[in-house]
Amino acid sequence: MTGARITADDLRVDRGDLTVLDGLDVDIDAGRFVGLIGPNGAGKTTLLRTLAGTLTPAAGRVRVADLDVQAASARAVGRRVAVVPQDTTVAFDFSVRDVVAMGRMPYHSMFKETDDADREAVDAAMERTSVTQFADRSIDAVSGGERQRVLLARALAQETPVLLLDEPTGSLDIDHQVRTLELVRDLVEDGKTAVAAIHDLDLAARYCDDLLLLSDGRALAAGPPEDVLTAPRLAESFDANAVVTDDTVTGTPAVTALPDAGDAEGRVHVVGGGGSAARLLYALTTAGYDVTIGALAVGDADHRTAKALDVPAVTVPPHAPVDAAAADRVGACVADADVTVVTDVEVSRGNRRNLDAAARADALVVVEDRPFDERNHDGDAARERYDRLRSRGRVVTPDSALDAIADALDASTPDRRLLGADD
Numbered sequence: 001m002t003g004a005r006i007t008a009d010d011l012r013v014d015r016g017d018l019t020v021l022d023g024l025d026v027d028i029d030a031g032r033f034v035g036l037i038g039p040n041g042a043g044k045t046t047l048l049r050t051l052a053g054t055l056t057p058a059a060g061r062v063r064v065a066d067l068d069v070q071a072a073s074a075r076a077v078g079r080r081v082a083v084v085p086q087d088t089t090v091a092f093d094f095s096v097r098d099v100v101a102m103g104r105m106p107y108h109s110m111f112k113e114t115d116d117a118d119r120e121a122v123d124a125a126m127e128r129t130s131v132t133q134f135a136d137r138s139i140d141a142v143s144g145g146e147r148q149r150v151l152l153a154r155a156l157a158q159e160t161p162v163l164l165l166d167e168p169t170g171s172l173d174i175d176h177q178v179r180t181l182e183l184v185r186d187l188v189e190d191g192k193t194a195v196a197a198i199h200d201l202d203l204a205a206r207y208c209d210d211l212l213l214l215s216d217g218r219a220l221a222a223g224p225p226e227d228v229l230t231a232p233r234l235a236e237s238f239d240a241n242a243v244v245t246d247d248t249v250t251g252t253p254a255v256t257a258l259p260d261a262g263d264a265e266g267r268v269h270v271v272g273g274g275g276s277a278a279r280l281l282y283a284l285t286t287a288g289y290d291v292t293i294g295a296l297a298v299g300d301a302d303h304r305t306a307k308a309l310d311v312p313a314v315t316v317p318p319h320a321p322v323d324a325a326a327a328d329r330v331g332a333c334v335a336d337a338d339v340t341v342v343t344d345v346e347v348s349r350g351n352r353r354n355l356d357a358a359a360r361a362d363a364l365v366v367v368e369d370r371p372f373d374e375r376n377h378d379g380d381a382a383r384e385r386y387d388r389l390r391s392r393g394r395v396v397t398p399d400s401a402l403d404a405i406a407d408a409l410d411a412s413t414p415d416r417r418l419l420g421a422d423d
Contacts, residue, residue, distance in 0.1 A: 003030035003031040003032070003161045003162065003188070003191050003192045003193035004030050004064050004065035004080060004161040004162050004193055005027075005028065005029055005030045005063075005064075005065060005193070006026060006027075006028040006051060006062070006063070006064050006162065006193065006195065007026060007027050007028075007062070007063050008024065008025065008026040008050070008051070008057075008060055008061065008062045008063070009025055009060050009061065010023055010024070010025065010059060010060045011023075011024040011025070011026065011047075011050065011057050011059070011060035011062070012024075012057055012058045012059040012060060013043070013046055013047075013050050013055060013057045013058060014058045015046070019058075019217060020043045020046045020217055021043045021046055021047060021050070021057075021217045021218075022217045022218060023218060024043075024047070024060075024214075024217070024218060024219055025219065026047075026051070026062075026212070026219075028193060028195060028210075029193075030065075030161070030191075030193050031188060031191050031192070031193060032188065032193060032194075032209045032210060033184060033185060033188040033193075033194045033195075033196070033207065033208045033209045033210075034194070034195045034196075034208060034209065034210045034211070034212055035195075035196055035197075035198045035204035035205075035207075035208035035210070035211045035212070035225075036048070036195065036196065036197040036198070036211075036212050036214060037197075037198060037201060037204055037211055037212070037213050037214070037228075038213055038214035038215055038220075038237055038238075039215065039237060039238050039239075042214040042215055042216065042217070042237070043214050043217045044166075044197035044214055045086065045166050045197060047214070048083070048164050048165075048166050048195065048197060050062060051064070051069070051081070051164060051195065052069070052077070052081050052083050052164055053069035053070060053072070053074075053077045053081070054083075056070050057070070064077075064080050064081055064161075064162055065080055065161065065162075067080060069081070074106075075106050078105065078106030078158065078160070079106045079107070079158075079160060080160050080161060080162055081160055081162045081163075081164060082103065082154075082155035082156070082158040082160040082162070082163050082164070083155065083164045083165075083166075084148075084151050084152050084154075084155045084163070084164070084165040084166065084168050085151065085166050086166040086167045086170060086197075088144060088147040088148055088151055088171065090139045090140075090147075093138050093139065093140050094138075094139050095135070095136055095137065095138060095139065096126075096131060096134040096135050096136070096137050096138075096139055096142065096150050097122065097126070097135040097136065099139050099150055099151070099154055100122050100125055100126055100131070100150060100153045100154045100157050101114070101118065101122050101157065102154055103121070103122070103125065103153075103154040103155060103156070103157030103158035103159075104118045104121060104122065104157055104158070106158065121157045121159055122153075122157050124156075124157075125153040125154070125156035125157035126153050128153070128156060128183065129149045129150070129152050129153040129156065129183065130149065130179070131146065131149050131150050131153050134146060134150070144171040145171045145172045145173060145176055147171070148168065148170075148171045148172060148180075149172075149176070149180070152165075152168065152180065152183075156187075160192075161191075161192060161193060162192070162193045162194075162195070163184070163187065163192055163193070163194045163195075164194075164195050164196070165184070165194065165195070165196035165197070166196075166197050167197055167198070167199055168180055168181075168184070168196055168198075169181065169198070169199075169200065169203065170199065177200075177203065181203060181206075181207040182207075184196065184207070185207050188209070196208070201229060201253075201255045202247070202252075202253075202254050202255060204225065205225035205226075205229055205252045205253040205254070205255075206247070206250050206252045208225060209224070210222065210223055210224060210225075210228075211223070211224075211225050211228040211229070212228075213228050213233060213237055214237075215236065215237040220233060220236065220237050221233050225252060225253050226252075226253050229244050229253045229255060230244060231243060231244055231308075234255065240257050241257065241258045241259070241260055241261075242255050242256060242257045242258060243255075243256050243258060243308040243309055244256075244308060245304060245305065245308045246304065248301075256308075258282075258285075258286060259286055261285065261286060261287070261288045262286065262287045262288040263288050264287040264288040264289050264406070265288070265289075265409075266289055266290065266338045266339065266409040267289070267290045267291075267292070267336060267337045267338050267339075268284055268289045268290070268291050268292075268337055268338065268339050268340070268341060268405060269291075269292045269293070269294075269330075269333045269334050269336070269337035269339075269340045269341070269361075270284070270291065270292070270293040270340075270341045270343065271293075271294075271330075271340065271341065271342045271343065271345065271354045271355070271357075271358050272293060272296070272302045272342075272343040272345050273296055273297075273300055273302055273343075273345045273346065273351060273354075274300065274301055274302065274345060274346055275301035275302055275305075276302065276343040276344045276345045276346075277293060277302045277305070277343045277345070278301060278302055278305040279398065280341065280343060280367070280398070280401055280402075281293065281302070281305050281306060281309055281311055282305070282309065283401075283402050284402070284405070285309045285310075285311060287402065289405075291311050291312075292311065292312045292313070292314070292333045292336075292337065293306050293311055293312075293313045293314070294313045294314025294315060294326070294329070294330055294333065294354075295313075295314040295315065295316055295322045295326040295327070295329070295330050295351070295353075295354055296313055296314070296315055296316070297315070297316055297317070297318050297319060297320065298315050298316070298317060298318050299318050303315060314326055314329045314330050314333060320350075321349065321350035321351070321353075322350060322351050322352075322353040322354055323353075324353075326353070327353040327354075327356065327357055330353070330354060330357040331357045331360065334357050334358060334360055334361050335360070337361065338362075338363060338408075338409050338412055339361070339363040339364070339365060339405050339408045339409055339412065340358050340361035340363070340364050340365070341364075341365045341366075341367060341401065341405060342354075342355070342358050342364070342365070342366050342367065342389055342393070343367045344367055344368055344369040344370055344375065344398070345375065346375045346377060347372075347375055347376055347377060347378055347382045347385075347386065348377040348378050348382075349377075349378050349381075349382075352378055352381065352382055352385060355382070355385040355386065355389060356385065358389060359385065359388055359389055359392065361392075361393075362412060363408040363409070363411070363412040364389065364392050364393030364394070364408075365393055365394045365396060365401065365404045365405055365408055366389050366390055366393040366394065366395045366396070367396055367397070367398055367401045368395055368396070368397065369397065369398050372386050394407070394408060
C-alpha cells in the first residue's frame with residue numbers, strides 16, 4: 001500500500017494546565033520512516049496520539065493524505081492510520097487471532113460479516129510478525145514481547161498507508177528488536193509511511209530515514225540521523241555528555257554517553273593508531289586529563305575516536321607516512337606533555353617517526369597487549385626504536401595503563417610529589 005504524507009502546522013497540545021507540545025511543525029513525506037527521539041516528557045507519545053487523532057490539539061491541525069484527522073470519523077482515520085501502542089494491555093481475554101482481526105474493524109459496518117479479504121489480511125499479518133503459532137492462544141497467555149508483536153500484527157492487518165509506533169521495541173529482546181525494525185523498514189521500502197518513538201538512539205539512527213528530536217515540547221532538530229545526532233544537540237536535549245561516532249559495522253551514527261569528566265590533572269600525549277588507543281583516549285578524557293594524540297592518518301580509527309572525544313590530533317593525509325613536519329608537531333606535543341604513552345600500535349616505516357618523537361619524552365608509558373614481533377612491519381629499524389622505548393618507559397598491560405600514567409605523573413611533577421608528602 002502506498003504511503004501518505006503527514007503534516008501539522010503550529011501544533012499546540014495541552015494536557016490539563018500543562019502545554020506538552022507548542023508551536024510544532026511536522027512535514028513527513030510519504031514512504032519515509034521517521035524516528036521520534038528525545039528525553040522522557042519531551043512529547044513523543046503525545047505527538048503520536050495527536051497524529052492518530054486520539055488527542056485534539058488546542059491549536060493547529062493534523063492532516064494525513066489531506067484528511068483532517070481531528071474532523072474525520074474514527075472509521076475514516078482508521079483506514080489511513082494504524083497505531084502500535086506502548087501499552088500492550090488488552091481489555092478482554094481474546095485469542096491472538098481475534099486481537100489481530102480487530103485491525104479489520106475500520107472496514108466493517110454493523111452488518112458486514114468477515115470475508116476472505118479479512119482472513120487473508122489477518123493471516124498475512126500474523127505470518128509477517130511471526131505470531132501464527134500463537135493464533136489460538138489467549139492474549140493473556142503470551143509474553144510481553146510476544147504481545148507487542150501481536151499488536152504489530154493487528155496494525156498490519158489494518159492495511160493503512162501510515163503506521164505509528166510508540167516504543168515498538170521496548171518489550172523485546174535484542175533479536176526481536178532488530179526483527180521488528182527490519183520489518184518496519186521493509187514496509188517502508190514497500191511504500192508505507194512509518195513514524196516511531198524510539199528510545200534507543202543507535203537503533204533509530206540505523207533504521208530511520210529521518211529523526212525528529214523533541215525537547216520541551218518543541219522540535220530541536222529534524223533531518224537525517226547524521227545531522228540530528230550531534231554532541232551539542234544531545235547535550236542540549238538530554239543534558240548528556242555524549243560522543244557520536246560511526247558504527248564500524250553499519251556505518252550509521254552511534255551514540256556513547258560519557259560520565260562527567262573527573263578532576264585528574266596533567267597533560268598526556270598518546271602515540272597510537274589503528275584503534276589501539278581508542279579505549280585509552282576514552283579513559284583519559286573521562287578522568288579529566290588534557291590529552292593530545294598523533295600523528296595519525298586522517299580517517300584512522302583512533303583519529304575518528306579522537307575527533308568524537310574532541311581530542312586534538314596531529315594528522316597526516318590518509319595512507320601518507322609521518323613526514324618531518326608532522327614529526328616536529330608530534331615532538332612539540334611530547335615536549336608539552338607530562339607523560340607520553342605509546343599504545344599497542346602496529347609499527348611500519350610510515351609511522352616510525354612517532355617512536356622517535358616518543359623517545360624524547362621525560363616520562364614514558366609503553367602499553368603492550370601483543371608481542372612486538374606481531375606488530376612490527378619495519379624489521380630491525382623498528383625493533384631498535386621499540387627496545388629503546390621499553391628500556392626508558394614503564395611497560396604495562398592495557399588494564400594497568402591508567403594507573404601507570406597516574407604514577408608517572410606523580411613521579412615526574414615536583415608539585416605532585418610535595419603534595420603527596422604533605423598528605
